[in-house]
Amino acid sequence: MFDSGLLASAAENFNAKEFGVMFEHILYSVSAFTSELVLVAFVLGTLLLDLVLPLRVSKHLAWFALLGCLAASFSGGHGGHSEEGLFLHMLANDSFAAFFKQFFLFGAIPVILLSYVSEQFDGRRMGEYYGVLLAAILGAILMASATHFLMLFMALELLSIASYILVGYIRRDRRGAEAALKYVIYGSVAAAIMAYGLSLFYGLTGSAQLADLANVTFSSDHAVWSDWTLKTRAALTTLVALVMVFMGVAYKMSTLPMHFWAPDVYDGAPTPVTAFLSVISKAAGFALTLRFLAALPVENLAPAWETIPWIEMMIILSIVTMTFGNLSALWQTNLKRMLAYSSIAHAGYMMMAFVILHSTGVTGAQALGFYLLTYLAMNFGAFAVVILIENRLGSVDLADYQGMGRRAPLLCACMVVFLFSLIGVPPTAGFAGKWYLFLGVIDAAQNNAHGAGLSTWYYVLVFSAAVNTGISAYYYLNVAKEMYLVDSEQKESLAVSTLGKVLVAGLAALTFYLFFGADGVLQNTQDMVFH
Numbered sequence: 098m099f100d101s102g103l104l105a106s107a108a109e110n111f112n113a114k115e116f117g118v119m120f121e122h123i124l125y126s127v128s129a130f131t132s133e134l135v136l137v138a139f140v141l142g143t144l145l146l147d148l149v150l151p152l153r154v155s156k157h158l159a160w161f162a163l164l165g166c167l168a169a170s171f172s173g174g175h176g177g178h179s180e181e182g183l184f185l186h187m188l189a190n191d192s193f194a195a196f197f198k199q200f201f202l203f204g205a206i207p208v209i210l211l212s213y214v215s216e217q218f219d220g221r222r223m224g225e226y227y228g229v230l231l232a233a234i235l236g237a238i239l240m241a242s243a244t245h246f247l248m249l250f251m252a253l254e255l256l257s258i259a260s261y262i263l264v265g266y267i268r269r270d271r272r273g274a275e276a277a278l279k280y281v282i283y284g285s286v287a288a289a290i291m292a293y294g295l296s297l298f299y300g301l302t303g304s305a306q307l308a309d310l311a312n313v314t315f316s317s318d319h320a321v322w323s324d325w326t327l328k329t330r331a332a333l334t335t336l337v338a339l340v341m342v343f344m345g346v347a348y349k350m351s352t353l354p355m356h357f358w359a360p361d362v363y364d365g366a367p368t369p370v371t372a373f374l375s376v377i378s379k380a381a382g383f384a385l386t387l388r389f390l391a392a393l394p395v396e397n398l399a400p401a402w403e404t405i406p407w408i409e410m411m412i413i414l415s416i417v418t419m420t421f422g423n424l425s426a427l428w429q430t431n432l433k434r435m436l437a438y439s440s441i442a443h444a445g446y447m448m449m450a451f452v453i454l455h456s457t458g459v460t461g462a463q464a465l466g467f468y469l470l471t472y473l474a475m476n477f478g479a480f481a482v483v484i485l486i487e488n489r490l491g492s493v494d495l496a497d498y499q500g501m502g503r504r505a506p507l508l509c510a511c512m513v514v515f516l517f518s519l520i521g522v523p524p525t526a527g528f529a530g531k532w533y534l535f536l537g538v539i540d541a542a543q544n545n546a547h548g549a550g551l552s553t554w555y556y557v558l559v560f561s562a563a564v565n566t567g568i569s570a571y572y573y574l575n576v577a578k579e580m581y582l583v584d585s586e587q588k589e590s591l592a593v594s595t596l597g598k599v600l601v602a603g604l605a606a607l608t609f610y611l612f613f614g615a616d617g618v619l620q621n622t623q624d625m626v627f628h
Contacts, residue, residue, distance in 0.1 A: 099120050126183040129190050132169040132198060133235060139165025140231045146223020155222045159213040162227035163206055166234070170202040174508065186306060188242040189388070193625045196466055197241035197384045200473075204377050205234045207477040207604065211369040214481075214597045216488045217267065218367065226266055228397035230373070231260035237381035241388070246295045246305040249385065253291070253349070256381055257284045260374065264366040276365025283348055283358040293344020297338035301331065310392040332404045339407065342389065348383030352418045352444045358542045360425075363437035368487060371433055372480035383447055385460055390454050411451040412554050416561045419445025423568040432493045434485050435572060436476070439519065442569060443472060446562060449534045452541070452555070459537030466622035471530035471611050477603035482512045485597045498576065500585030507598055508591070509580045511605040516573040518608050521566050526611035533619070535559050 127134075143158055143165070150158070183190050208230065212218060236256030243249040261284065265277025299305055301313045312581060313335050348355035359523065363371045393407070422442030429435035447468060450461035483493055483507060490497050502509040518527035542555035 129183055131172045135169040136235050140228050143228040149602045155224055158224050158227050159209050163209050166202045166205045186249045187245045194242040196625050198238050201234050201237045204473050207473040208299045208373045210600050215484050228261050229259045233486035240381045241384035244307045263370045272365040275496050276362045280362045287345050287348040290341050294338045294341025307392040336405050346382045346386050350444050351441050356441050360434050360437045364433045368484045375472050376476050408452050412558050415445050419565045423565050426572045430495045449538055453537045456541045462625045463622045464534045464537045465532050468530040471526035473606055474526050474607040475515045481601045482508050483509050485593050489591050498579045499583040502581040505591040511601045514605045515578050520570045520573050524612045526608045529612045529615045
């Protein structure tokens with residue numbers, strides 16, 4: 098039997114006005130969540146269509162998945178100017194989230210097309226593949242928007258689990274199965290470490306909101322503990338939690354010390370999936386880290402944060418990551434492994450954005466947003482060439498690229514463009530991206546953004562990045578040397594699909610456009626703010 102007194106009390110406490118406000122908030126959240134809902138609908142639609150379509154048609158579901166990305170992109174929900182969070186502040190609806198939402202949706206299009214032209218998937222049903230790929234894009238979008246620990250972790254796991262499936266999608270491929278197993282083990286350990294770090298932050302702040310990270314408190318009724326002891330315990334706990342959370346997202350960014358999975362997984366995964374991991378998955382990790390660090394304002398921090406030199410820590414990690422990636426890439430004769438170590442090096446460059454996150458000039462979000470656009474064009478372009486040549490030769494070894502400049506002139510000319518852009522040579526997008534990052538760090542050093550003591554650190558970071566750029570030129574230009582300056586016994590032309598040629602040429606054109614049209618693109622990235 099129900100307690101009538103309890104029901105009467107509940108009815109008395111019921112506030113119709115509050116219910117109305119809550120209902121309006123839910124309607125607003127759903128309207129701003131339109132893109133994600135459309136993407137979910139296409140995930141389900143792709144999986145259902147694959148059940149009824151014959152095998153020969155399954156591959157062409159790529160066009161349905163591509164339509165889903167375009168429909169989600171143009172379906173609304175990109176206001177990006179509201180300070181009100183979505184679904185009780187689980188997600189943000191700011192311009193930062195809007196930028197990355199469009200970045201992931203349009204960035205998925207090259208991945209879909211690369212998968213479509215790749216012959217590694219021939220004879221297999223592809224509906225599940227494209228459905229899982231769209232689910233991974235949804236996870237990336239939620240990672241860039243998450244403002245609550247629970248949503249942050251769920252989004253990370255959605256992207257991670259989908260990535261595990263994609264890496265091992267070719268079930269009879271032993272190298273792919275090994276890569277997927279390694280990825281699962283590394284990812285699971287990283288996720289567990291991150292979850293523990295988030296639980297520590299929850300204990301320190303009493304809140305699961307990112308906005309409350311700065312309010313670290315530590316209290317006890319123990320009479321013999323002094324204020325100094327409490328502050329020290331709080332600072333140490335905060336440092337441990339910060340390191341744990343960073344390790345959880347570092348494996349997505351493939352930065353030290355969680356980089357060791359990248360070469361083996363990139364090499365064993367299907368090449369289109371490798372391209373996806375090197376751009377989309379990496380960008381999601383950086384977006385999440387930026388939003389996390391943005392919750393730590395420069396001023397009015399809790400005493401526990403003031404003793405943690407997190408900017409110096411990021412500078413050291415940035416230098417070590419880019420140096421390790423470039424030095425390791427020098428000795429690679431497998432292009433996929435070379436691009437894997439190159440991806441680690443570029444993650445080091447991108448980490449430069451963390452140290453200027455609160456700069457008064459070029460901010461880290463603006464610099465990283467533009468750099469990711471340039472990285473998308475040049476890295477997807479390089480992988481597109483690798484896939485098209487792999488289709489014909491069945492190999493990604495550097496030795497097989499000898500004399501390729503005569504056998505596939507268009508592909509090799511575009512490959513040189515992508516290699517120059519990865520180095521940072523004008524007039525390519527890579528030069529504009531690195532210039533903007535370097536300019537932001539130098540501007541922060543000159544303006545003493547975080548105090549005069551950090552200026553030397555900033556200059557050391559820029560100098561190290563410049564030296565690493567010179568190192569990277571060796572192994573990138575070595576590929577161009579093999580294509581044009583080393584002769585080969587094979588003389589016949591390489592037959593490449595028209596769609597493949599169009600895709601490569603389009604990415605090369607985008608690489609040039611992001612240099613010559615940088616001002617207009619930068620104007621869009623400069624509008625990014627966190628709420």
